[in-house]
Amino acid sequence: MNSAPVDVSVPRIELAAVRDIVPVAASVVPFALVIGSAMREIGVSGGVGVLGGGAMYSGSAHLAAVALLGAGAELLMILAAVAVINARLLVYGAALEPRFRTQPRWFRWLGPHFLVDQTYALATARDDLDEPDRFRRYWVVAGLVLGAFWIVAMAAGMGLGAAIPASSPLNFTATAVIIALLAPRLRARPQVLVAAVAAAVATTSSSLPNGLGLGVGLAAGIVAGALIEARQR
């Protein structure tokens, strides 16, 4: 991502999408390796694992589903965990809905498949995607590149299995991308307060199961933002 003024001389939005998404896609490679390795551990076949990675397109929920499956959990319990972990996608969808409103029907139904934390943050950080056609090309290219990295890394993780080290400095790349997406937005007081509330609540509720603390932190930050705006008006 580049917070510098968008260069209008960039001839094609596809190039901008690739430039934005490649660091993000590289940063999720360690996570995809771990998920692939976890799937191999519980005996998921290669085809199912790779197709599942593309179909879910969602790391934390995928890893939770695999862990619960390995622990012998019931299908409904697994789905409940997936729903809790990914409930924030509802919020992202609501925020991006104006971008999808004017799109062709196929894209309104299929395009949101590429909705993840990082693509949401990238798309909302750009101010040159008002044209529906431009947004659509940006979104599809970013989504496909991210998906390609994701699936290839997951397949590699399934191939390597237990050879994947559980911890290495490279695992920090995904966190670094979150920082890179967040820091440039912290230029005004309301944003700083929203971030502080969300982070504090997510931290204090981190012992909740199934990543629920993340959702609680997100909700607290949004409420804080609403209160700040109400006071300003």
Place this chain on the structure above:
Amino acid sequence: MSAVVLLASSVVTWLLRVGFIVIVPARRLPEGLRRVLDHAAVAALAALLATALTRESGPAWLLTPSPVLVAAVAAGLVAWRTGRMGLTVVVAVTVLWAAQLIM
């Protein structure tokens, strides 16, 4: 079984993605609720970051000096000053690697 679980999980995830885009378009939500969403990106990213740091160093991550905290602060400064993602990631991993050697 794993195929069923992954397929069903994918459907649940996709429903959440399209939920407020096509099933109940967000424009039908009350105006006040929609305006609140302006803060969703910052709140989500901050919550994600806090969750990741808690996973690395426990709930007292902000008060416990750790290589991860040093790397996160360095990355934050670079991102805040430059807005460049690639540079931020390289600095974060390099600083973490170095801090782990020293601390």
